[in-house]
Amino acid sequence: MTAHPRAGDCIEALCAKFDRNTVLVGEDIPARNMADTSFLPRLRPLAVVRPDTPQGVADALAICSAHGVAVVPQGGMTGLAGGAHPIEGAIALSLERLQGIEEIDRAAATMTVRAGTPLEVIQKVADDAGFFIPLDLGARGSCAIGGNLGTNAGGNRVIRYGMAREMVLGIEVALADGTLMTSLNKMIKNNAGFDLKQLFIGSEGTLGVITRTVLRLHPQPGCTMAALCGVDDYESVVKLLSGARRGLGPLLSAFEVMWPDYWHAATVRVPGVRRPVEGDHAFYVLVEAQGLDEKLDGERFQTWLESQFETGLIADAAIAQSKADALAFWRTRDAAGEFQTVLGPHCAFDIGLPVAAMDDFAQACRSRLEAEVPGCLSVYYGHIGDGNLHIVALVEGAATQPSSRINRIVYETVRAFGGTVSAEHGIGTIKKPYLSFSRSPEELALMATIKKALDPHNILNPGKVIDLKAEAAS
Amino acid sequence: MTAHPRAGDCIEALCAKFDRNTVLVGEDIPARNMADTSFLPRLRPLAVVRPDTPQGVADALAICSAHGVAVVPQGGMTGLAGGAHPIEGAIALSLERLQGIEEIDRAAATMTVRAGTPLEVIQKVADDAGFFIPLDLGARGSCAIGGNLGTNAGGNRVIRYGMAREMVLGIEVALADGTLMTSLNKMIKNNAGFDLKQLFIGSEGTLGVITRTVLRLHPQPGCTMAALCGVDDYESVVKLLSGARRGLGPLLSAFEVMWPDYWHAATVRVPGVRRPVEGDHAFYVLVEAQGLDEKLDGERFQTWLESQFETGLIADAAIAQSKADALAFWRTRDAAGEFQTVLGPHCAFDIGLPVAAMDDFAQACRSRLEAEVPGCLSVYYGHIGDGNLHIVALVEGAATQPSSRINRIVYETVRAFGGTVSAEHGIGTIKKPYLSFSRSPEELALMATIKKALDPHNILNPGKVIDLKAEAAS
Numbered sequence: 001m002t003a004h005p006r007a008g009d010c011i012e013a014l015c016a017k018f019d020r021n022t023v024l025v026g027e028d029i030p031a032r033n034m035a036d037t038s039f040l041p042r043l044r045p046l047a048v049v050r051p052d053t054p055q056g057v058a059d060a061l062a063i064c065s066a067h068g069v070a071v072v073p074q075g076g077m078t079g080l081a082g083g084a085h086p087i088e089g090a091i092a093l094s095l096e097r098l099q100g101i102e103e104i105d106r107a108a109a110t111m112t113v114r115a116g117t118p119l120e121v122i123q124k125v126a127d128d129a130g131f132f133i134p135l136d137l138g139a140r141g142s143c144a145i146g147g148n149l150g151t152n153a154g155g156n157r158v159i160r161y162g163m164a165r166e167m168v169l170g171i172e173v174a175l176a177d178g179t180l181m182t183s184l185n186k187m188i189k190n191n192a193g194f195d196l197k198q199l200f201i202g203s204e205g206t207l208g209v210i211t212r213t214v215l216r217l218h219p220q221p222g223c224t225m226a227a228l229c230g231v232d233d234y235e236s237v238v239k240l241l242s243g244a245r246r247g248l249g250p251l252l253s254a255f256e257v258m259w260p261d262y263w264h265a266a267t268v269r270v271p272g273v274r275r276p277v278e279g280d281h282a283f284y285v286l287v288e289a290q291g292l293d294e295k296l297d298g299e300r301f302q303t304w305l306e307s308q309f310e311t312g313l314i315a316d317a318a319i320a321q322s323k324a325d326a327l328a329f330w331r332t333r334d335a336a337g338e339f340q341t342v343l344g345p346h347c348a349f350d351i352g353l354p355v356a357a358m359d360d361f362a363q364a365c366r367s368r369l370e371a372e373v374p375g376c377l378s379v380y381y382g383h384i385g386d387g388n389l390h391i392v393a394l395v396e397g398a399a400t401q402p403s404s405r406i407n408r409i410v411y412e413t414v415r416a417f418g419g420t421v422s423a424e425h426g427i428g429t430i431k432k433p434y435l436s437f438s439r440s441p442e443e444l445a446l447m448a449t450i451k452k453a454l455d456p457h458n459i460l461n462p463g464k465v466i467d468l469k470a471e472a473a474s
Numbered sequence: 475m476t477a478h479p480r481a482g483d484c485i486e487a488l489c490a491k492f493d494r495n496t497v498l499v500g501e502d503i504p505a506r507n508m509a510d511t512s513f514l515p516r517l518r519p520l521a522v523v524r525p526d527t528p529q530g531v532a533d534a535l536a537i538c539s540a541h542g543v544a545v546v547p548q549g550g551m552t553g554l555a556g557g558a559h560p561i562e563g564a565i566a567l568s569l570e571r572l573q574g575i576e577e578i579d580r581a582a583a584t585m586t587v588r589a590g591t592p593l594e595v596i597q598k599v600a601d602d603a604g605f606f607i608p609l610d611l612g613a614r615g616s617c618a619i620g621g622n623l624g625t626n627a628g629g630n631r632v633i634r635y636g637m638a639r640e641m642v643l644g645i646e647v648a649l650a651d652g653t654l655m656t657s658l659n660k661m662i663k664n665n666a667g668f669d670l671k672q673l674f675i676g677s678e679g680t681l682g683v684i685t686r687t688v689l690r691l692h693p694q695p696g697c698t699m700a701a702l703c704g705v706d707d708y709e710s711v712v713k714l715l716s717g718a719r720r721g722l723g724p725l726l727s728a729f730e731v732m733w734p735d736y737w738h739a740a741t742v743r744v745p746g747v748r749r750p751v752e753g754d755h756a757f758y759v760l761v762e763a764q765g766l767d768e769k770l771d772g773e774r775f776q777t778w779l780e781s782q783f784e785t786g787l788i789a790d791a792a793i794a795q796s797k798a799d800a801l802a803f804w805r806t807r808d809a810a811g812e813f814q815t816v817l818g819p820h821c822a823f824d825i826g827l828p829v830a831a832m833d834d835f836a837q838a839c840r841s842r843l844e845a846e847v848p849g850c851l852s853v854y855y856g857h858i859g860d861g862n863l864h865i866v867a868l869v870e871g872a873a874t875q876p877s878s879r880i881n882r883i884v885y886e887t888v889r890a891f892g893g894t895v896s897a898e899h900g901i902g903t904i905k906k907p908y909l910s911f912s913r914s915p916e917e918l919a920l921m922a923t924i925k926k927a928l929d930p931h932n933i934l935n936p937g938k939v940i941d942l943k944a945e946a947a948s
Binding site for chain 1: 579580581582583604625626628632633634636637639640649653654655656657659660661662663664665666667668669670672673675676677681692693694695696712715716719720721722723724725765766767770773774826827828829830857859860861862893894895896897898899900901905909912913914916917918919920921923924926927928939940
């Protein structure tokens with residue numbers, strides 16, 4: 001794809017419509033708009049348009065649409081799959097100036113926010129108002145809520161609160177033709193026709209550009225309990241998960257499992273990570289519950305943990321006695337964020353699998369990597385309660401990583417186990433070659449039908465998520 | 475619409491494909507397939523096709539599609555908005571023989587079921603396996619899970635567990651052209667492309683016919699606490715709701731509010747309903763929480779209730795001391811099911827409103843009904859925590875109810891208050907004239923775009939939910 005023949009006219013029309021701070025071209029284009037966090041090579045978009053009103057976003061789309069120029073929606077640029085990465089010949093439509101909380105409705109327990117608002121700002125405002133936004137991820141300081149919705153972000157507390165999708169009541173979207181569709185519903189029950197917001201959540205800007213949203217607010221948790229457990233076999237891990245669901249019910253807020261290879265990398269290789277439990281175990285499980293009342297729920301958590309110990313599911317366990325303890329437990333899990341520094345360049349995976357099959361998968365994947373990629377180290381950890389596994393794989397010390405071989409082996413194993421190539425990061429461009437590993441031809445065809453219906457001229461993030469036949473033929 | 479010219483050929487093709495028990499015509503068509511529960515006049519479909527496999531449903535659709543004959547999907551026939559009601563010149567595609575539980579996956583906590591399975595059967599099987607299906611509604615014995623999903627059913631425990639939509643992980647759908655799209659995902663996190671199931675949930679059979687689904691299983695609640703409170707003003711009701719969200723957190727499983735006119739009708743007119751609290755109050759609130767442990771959570775509930783009493787939010791309250799008490803409390807709320815017998819023919823409404831505006835709405839609606847429909851009694855009650863209000867309105871003793879006048883007044887008031895004309899019952903045909911009261915032209919246009927993309931020949935439940943321009947022109 002090269003610059004569109006009418007691109008010059010399009011940029012001219014954008015400059016005529018918006019002020020100089022809204023349309024950036026040439027050398028004025030900041031580095032932030034040239035790449036997301038997917039490690040794809042930097043690319044300068046034709047122009048960056050960054051309106052500061054929802055109608056401005058719609059107007060920009062109308063102009064691009066009229067000129068047949070493609071648009072890449074951009075938020076906080078923290079996506080890992082390439083969804084917001086520039087495309088050659090396309091304009092970047094950035095939500096970075098569409099920020100702010102418009103309303104908190106205490107009776108409805110909702111918050112109306114603009115799409116470019118960073119997640120951390122939203123968390124903070126909710127907290128100040130006495131509420132809780134359960135969505136949380138490492139990039140909280142820079143990711144924008146529009147991108148969180150566009151990728152249907154997950155995070156650590158999905159087991160209790162669901163994905164980003166479950167936190168949304170209303171949405172406003174600029175459609176491909178520049179129509180601004182405002183659907184800022186605040187009601188939990190609303191069955192007046194199709195639930196249109198569902199189309200845009202998780203579609204990575206390929207069907208429309210989210211401009212505002214109504215989020216559900218939750219009550220603040222009164223207390224948090226955490227334990228780190230050593231478990232001796234995978235069957236016991238699965239039983240412990242069932243036991244946590246039953247014994248902690250809706251208080252269960254995280255169930256993170258770390259395989260021994262991961263545990264070693266996190267606690268030996270990453271500096272400053274201590275081991276809350278000693279000895280060698282087949283699995284390390286971090287269980288967290290959010291309660292209402294320190295006394296009642298603390299007692300409940302302790303009693304539950306003891307019962308799991310007595311039945312022999314847990315070989316060893318440490319229970320957090322303080323916030324510092326809980327943080328230290330989470331450090332073992334968050335250490336993955338430092339693998340880039342400690343282990344060097346590597347391939348990182350976000351996949352999903354049926355819970356029961358996870359360990360078989362890990363064994364199969366590790367064996368194939370070791371056999372087919374000499375010197376390959378792979379470590380396994382994840383949000384097991386949600387069926388979400390992360391993998392970090394690399395050949396330590398290699399000048400360049402054999403990424404394509406590693407990718408293929410991992411995704412082929414995912415396919416063999418009936419898993420998903422993306423649990424929470426989306427598809428973007430990075431995972432697009434593997435989408436058919438997890439989706440049937442019928443599913444892919446229906447996705448294409450929807451894309452063509454909502455974006456008939458294929459100007460919204462073209463080439464991301466799915467390939468259209470027409471495009472493939474060109 | 476009259477019988478389609480190729481209808482005869484279509485039925486012939488269906489008879490050639492299926493056995494005599496699968497295709498019913500003429501006098502063999504049972505009464506159950508001639509009407510749902512919307513009180514629309516009975517209508518005999520051209521034929522009833524009732525395949526007993528998912529592929530059979532797809533094959534039937536392929537045949538109807540090839541002949542251009544419209545199809546009305548039918549489940550338990552318990553819908554109140556006309557979604558499953560026959561259409562003249564159309565074939566009824568009934569899921570009644572596509573029944574059964576295919577799998578319970580204990581590790582994933584999922585259940586795979588066929589669309590025609592009655593909800594009560596699913597609840598029972600889950601219970602026997604030590605799990606809990608939170609979806610529950612009055613029609614549980616006869617409604618089918620496919621219809622529950624097709625209408626995105628609600629019920630009493632939405633405040634805790636969400637709508638039917640939130641309970642679904644995977645889906646299988648027969649598309650308009652006879653494609654069987656199998657997407658029986660079991661993973662909580664799965665962002666591999668668009669989340670296609672969302673299209674079909676709540677679209678009332680206008681976009682596809684659900685054949686199977688994967689449901690999330692929840693742990694069984696360990697105990698249930700309930701209180702019936704008298705509250706003296708609406709501001710206190712809203713504060714009590716906020717207090718319940720904070721104080722009971724994720725245990726809060728119902729927050730039902732009854733206005734005095736409803737309370738009078740339920741406890742004076744319906745035989746055998748006792749008043750758990752005496753005296754006259756402005757509102758009666760049923761609060762229910764599901765806990766894990768009788769001792770801990772019973773104490774928590776009692777302490778919370780006392781604190782609300784001490785702050786003056788509650789004027790009077792009864793707390794259930796037994797299952798019988800809790801049932802007696804729910805009897806006041808379930809008495810609405812007997813209004814048909816006790817009050818006679820009436821108009822019943824399922825609407826949604828912003829929580830803060832509910833009492834203002836009730837006052838405005840009642841005033842207009844009394845002023846414009848002489849002798850009109852209207853009573854108000856609902857799932858306030860979800861923004862869902864029910865209304866029963868009638869002129870007692872009238873030979874025929876002035877339904878269209880009552881409908882118009884209620885829905886116009888909903889529109890004025892920014893509410894939704896359907897909270898949990900769907901649109902069907904009954905509410906279609908009022909859909910534009912709650913949806914903007916942009917929303918309606920996008921619904922039509924989706925409908926046309928997925929059902930280009932408009933054979934799936936045509937004329938339900940939305941009108942297409944092409945159809946309106948014919």
